[in-house]
Amino acid sequence: MGRYEDLGIRRVVNAAATLTRLGGSLSPEPVLAAMAEGARWYVDMEALERAVSARIAALTHNEACTVTGGAAAGLVVSAAGCMTRGSLGAAQRLPDAAGLPNRIVLFRNQRTRYDQALRLAGAQLIEIGYAVGGTYPAELEDALTDQTAAVVYVAGSHLSTGPLPLAQVIAIAGGRGVPVIVDAAAQLPPVENLWRFAEMGAALVLFSGGKGLCGPQATGLVLGRAKWVEYARLCNSPRYAPGRPMKVSKEELLGILAAVEWYLAQDHPAMLARWEEQVAYMVQALDGVSGLSARRDFPSEAGQPVARARVEFGPDAPVRRDQAVLRLRAGDPAVEVLTAEDDVMFLNPVCLEPGEERLVAARVLAVLHGD
């Protein structure tokens, strides 16, 4: 990694999550090889996008796919596709949505910082429901008009109090011919999510290529129903459309295909077992030491069925949690963690290389005593 060092960029040991701001995930060798292969030919980019997407759709048991420049780019082209529904002329005019159905309905407590991607396409956001008090089915029914382009639903059990259940949303929206877009960017594992939401009847399902799939960081998948995916594709790179500024390179197209193949070929129970062992090591190394108490926690911060270590800083801990976080971040390599409540940090195994759990536990102990 001479170039990073040359630039003065420290390596991060990522005990936080597949966070885009930390680089997403690390790609395995077959993905890197596919990207290098991609760099060696000129090709027809529209044909390549269709061929790669068709292969990914078949591998993931979906009718269709289009590869985007990330899950957030997937929100842009999905929103644009649901608004323009195959009209190239309308797609060219976006984000000017005059005369198009451009309202996108979403649940108030599923608002995320990625919503801006929907507005970038020209959509107007209509909020329903409450975090406290939930949502009545009639609220969704009332929100669906002839101006509605789609309903957006953000998957993950951490966001499931307040909105209606996805199956009910799909039933109500489907009854009115309104497509449901599921943002499942960080919802791998479990691997079944690649087809489960579409099987439930979602029109479009979005994943980050650079999170659980370990593909190129600036890729994403839009999977789902043939008709709706085609509408999204017409708004996607490499066409002159709202997705054009979020283009996907030929290297990335081959890379994400290799990543999907790699991910599907993994021994998923063995992967979960390795993460459990890493969590068990960190819990055992930190529990009862210097005022810390540690235990296994489940599920992950995004509601995925993956364990993590929950470390609580008791009154006897020599430093407070926030100071420990700053010291971990200041080290070389830096160690990044997630926090909760006033005194809790979470150590997540999914982005740790084998053996890095030892480094993380040792660094946590070291920063307690001033290092």
Ligand SMILES: *Cc1c(COP(=O)(O)O)cnc(C)c1O
């Ligand atoms: C990470 C994330 C995104 C954005 O994904 P990118 O691939 O980085 O564009 C969108 N929605 C949710 C819920 C996410 O977690």
